[in-house]
Amino acid sequence: MNKSIYDQYQENKRFVAVDCVIFGYEEEQLKLLVFERDIEPAKGEWSLLGGWVNANESTESAARRVLQKLTGLDDVYLEQVHTFSDPNRDPGGSVITVEYYALIKIDDKAANLIKDYGAKWFTIAALPKLIFDHDVLVEKALEKLRLRSSYEIIGRKLLPEKFTITRLRNLYDQIFQRQFDPGNFRKKILSLKVLERLEEKDMSESRKGAFYFKFKPKQEGEFSDPIFKRSI
Template sequence: MGDKYNKFSKYFVAVDCVIFGYEDGDLKLLLYHRGFEPAKGMWSLMGGFVGEEESSDTAARRILKNITGLDDIYLEQVQAFTDPKRDMEGRVVSLAYFALIRIDRHKSDSVRENGAHWWSLKSLPNLVFDHKEMVEKALEKLQNKAGLELVGSELLPDKFTLLQLRLLYEAIFQRDLDPGNFRKKILSLNVLQRLCEKNTTESRRGAHYFKFIDGATERSFERIVKI
């Protein structure tokens, strides 16, 4: 390092991953018990330090791979958390990311080996440091994303009903949505393909399954849901 930089303090750079999953109408968060000090035993987001030869994106994907066994995970940076006193062991700048994964697709053995558990977003335990704020900011970013483009391909099965899609949106926005208005809005986007197959558990007549049209979920639209 050049002499020009020697007068500046050196900081640690970390990443923390807000890992969202969806199951049984509930948006969930993957947390683990910290196995080391400070705050050993408290619930924490999945995270770690950025290596010398890594970008923060690469570090976040490495952590997600180690935890879930998955490579193709949707990942988006939330923001930097820079409070000098956020970690009592030293000056740590953390870059928070949110990830969306299918709970039925990740390797549960890898999750268990890391002591991780899925928690409902409605009943989270106390979290270490500023991780609660990270979760709140990540949820806001997910809601903004879901309001402007159709999400679900990372969280729902390959085929789903409009009811299942609405329940996912209600879990993301943490409130009920009008069924008729939601159906009308979603179908007007022309991003779903209706299948011949029906789900017969939702009504006597059955509800058609849909699937996402390839590439259509990333289009920008008039806001789907107002925040």
């Protein structure tokens, strides 16, 4: 273990963990990846993806490490959410946990790896009971995701290369758990000029067909004001 000038305060050292709320979007549903916990206590119960923060490791590195191990992906979008530290939150001992949320494209090749770890995608609505305070963590991550989604069009991280406006709107419906007006949503999104229309159409959802769009390359400092002033 590393020497440090603080070694005299050894008594204060704490267990620190990370927990990841992993969001994905598939079949018009916002989903969440949860795991069967592999250590006691609560072994076998549904849990968020977690892991220890090792000595001399940042919490973000720890989060990326556990995500990489599980999904094979190393370019995941991560955002820190909140730190939970109630000494009684984990019956196994007093553990401080730093929460992150991750956005993953479900169509990625991660699917197989994920299966090996006893993980499963659940929709927000049908989430099973999670261990400890993980329900609270999920709610907090959703809030943070909503905040982020109202400052930038989040689809870049969750949608495939090409997608229809209807599909993007459906993603927002899912995130905010409400129905956005199709006309107003389309008008707003297109006014932001971040999407580029392709000539190809998706003919699977309607007779008329819906144009595919893709994101333009990202601009620096895009959107400093909220996109949606009150709501769409």
